[in-house]
Amino acid sequence: MDLRTYRQELDEWIVHHHEDLTPTPEAFTGLEGQFAHLSKVKRLAYEAGFGRWGWPERVGGLGGAPLLRALLGERLTAGGYVQPGGWSMTEVLAPTMIDFASPELAAEVVPLLLRGDEHWCQGFSEPGSGSNLAALSCRAVRADDGWVVTGQKVWTSFAHLSDRCVLLTRTGPKESLHRGITALFVDMDTPGITVRPLRTMHGVDEFCEVFFDDVHVPADRLLGVEDGGWSIAMDLLPYERSTALWHRGAYVRRRFEDLLHDAHPDHLDPHAVGEVALQLFALRSVSRRTQHRISDGERLGAETSVDKLLLSSTEQAVYDLASEALAEAVTTGSDPASERWRSEFLYSRAATIYGGTTEIQRNVLARRVLGLAEEH
Ligand SMILES: Cc1cc2nc3c(=O)[nH]c(=O)nc-3n(C[C@H](O)[C@H](O)[C@H](O)COP(=O)(O)OP(=O)(O)OC[C@H]3O[C@@H](n4cnc5c(N)ncnc54)[C@H](O)[C@@H]3O)c2cc1C
Known part of the structure; x- marks a missing residue:
């Protein structure tokens, strides 16, 4: 699909579905309503094909240049159909999953994000390691069939509304800094995870503290290689x-x-x-x-x-x-x-x-x- 044809068909589709795509007053005020509406818009776009162009076929996409995705998000955010914050999580997290999750895992979960069936969050920052990310201390210890995670994250946007988290953990000694970090893909309903929303000055509970208390993460949820999480962070941040x-x-x-x-x-x-x-x-x-x-x-x-x-x-x-x-x-x-x-x-x-x-x-x-x- 070339950009010109995509733009023309997308614009026609938006005009035709304006009513369905337009958020209700509830979706403007509360974050939960906003996310429910985001799911609806993503599902409509996915089913019409527009939400699949620009993504690889092996994760439910239809192929084509990422420019197509840039245009879709532009039209939907500038048109007031979705808020850029919630929409952006897909653009930040899906490319990382495509690059670093096992092909089977990526094929299973990325379509769920593209279609709006799920929302995901990004668990990087901790109290004491935001800018200094390489000093993070949320620990993952090897168990027979995966990892056991213990520690805390903070400022995790939309964690309370998310089904999964791309999580950075410490697997090497703290002094190893960026060389001892491992990225895991974690289900937010795993026992041992507690999410506490934080109220911001703009009146929205956008981000959260997330506590991990002996949280079991299966072995196939490793992203990239053990102790190789820093390259995932460096890959993800440019997407942001x-x-x-x-x-x-x-x-x-x-x-x-x-x-x-x-x-x-x-x-x-x-x-x-x-x-x-x-x-x-x-x-x-x-x-x-x-x-x-x-x-x-x-x-x-x-x-x-x-x-x-x-x-x-x-x-x-x-x-x-x-x-x-x-x-x-x-x-x-x-x-x-x-x-x-x-x-x-x-x-x-x-x-x-x-x-x-x-x-x-x-x-x-x-x-x-x-x-x-x-x-x-
Ligand atoms: C709206 C919002 C959403 C966010 N969402 C997420 C999310 O989803 N997931 C996530 O993991 N994190 C998220 N964050 C956290 C964000 O990444 C961190 O707040 C940011 O990286 C800064 O870290 P910090 O808050 O610990 O501040 P600090 O690192 O403690 O910095 C405090 C001040 O010191 C300055 N400073 C620190 N080090 C240096 C240095 N070496 N040289 C010069 N100045 C320095 C900083 O610029 C800053 O002004 C979010 C933050 C906000 C505001």
């Missing part, structure tokens, strides 16, 4: 800054257009509007190049930190502009539109933290792309 980021960028651009529509022209500083428009354009240009690189089969690496830096600064710039132009709505408005602007303004503060902080992205670029010296 690629197609998922393209979708979030599309959503932010749409909200910028909404802002121009919602705000009184006298409250919009033309100079500030122009600056933000330029930032959005730069983000889209750089991210577009990344989408083409993925479709050309290139392996992504540290340079995707540029995309993440551009997204963080642009997202915050859009909502800073909103907080000035819609000051009353963002601070005290109680109608649904004002509450949405307020919630999104507050959430935009996290843009310089999730997926690796701005400081860490700059360090990555300095060391790994520009070849500058280590810190002392």
Whole structure:
């Protein structure tokens, strides 16, 4: 399927299914309703074929370039049919499963994620090891038929709504740092797992603390090789800054257009509007190049930190502009539109933290792309 035909057929399909794809008011407010709606949209897209193009046939896809997926997510997020956060988990986690799970496991579980039958989460960060991920300490000990996991994760987005988790565990001594990490694919209903949602300042229980107390994980849930989990993390993080980021960028651009529509022209500083428009354009240009690189089969690496830096600064710039132009709505408005602007303004503060902080992205670029010296 070529991009032009896909775009044309997709746009027609969206127009035709607009009503089915549009979230109900419940799906706008609560995360549970949002996820139920996400499942519905994914199922509709999968059954119509659009949700399968761009994914390999061995995991339920129809083949074709990943650019097709970039377009699907763009249309659905910018169209307001799905929230970019929930949608992005597929783009972040499915490629890793395709690359590192056994072919049998990938063939069994990836279609469940693509079709919206399941949601998955990413268990990397821990109290004390976020930026310093290689110091993680959630331990997995070899048992006869797999592993026994004990420890804690934190900031695990959507863990309370997830069926499975891509989990990083420590299997070597702590001093071995990134060389002693193993990635496992864990069912969230396994006995011994406790999930506690954390309330965020934007009013949504988006992420959780997850406790593992002697949790048994079967041997066939190993991703990659034992003690090789670091390469999985390094493979996954660029995905967090690629197609998922393209979708979030599309959503932010749409909200910028909404802002121009919602705000009184006298409250919009033309100079500030122009600056933000330029930032959005730069983000889209750089991210577009990344989408083409993925479709050309290139392996992504540290340079995707540029995309993440551009997204963080642009997202915050859009909502800073909103907080000035819609000051009353963002601070005290109680109608649904004002509450949405307020919630999104507050959430935009996290843009310089999730997926690796701005400081860490700059360090990555300095060391790994520009070849500058280590810190002392
Ligand atoms: C909305 C949101 C969703 C998230 N979802 C997930 C998820 O699903 N799964 C998951 O595993 N994690 C998730 N996270 C966690 C996220 O990856 C971490 O918050 C992030 O990596 C930072 O780690 P930390 O919070 O431990 O902060 P720290 O690492 O303690 O950093 C604190 C501050 O110190 C700075 N800093 C640290 N080290 C350096 C250094 N070497 N040089 C310069 N500055 C430094 C940081 O930039 C930051 O400003 C999420 C976070 C947010 C905000």
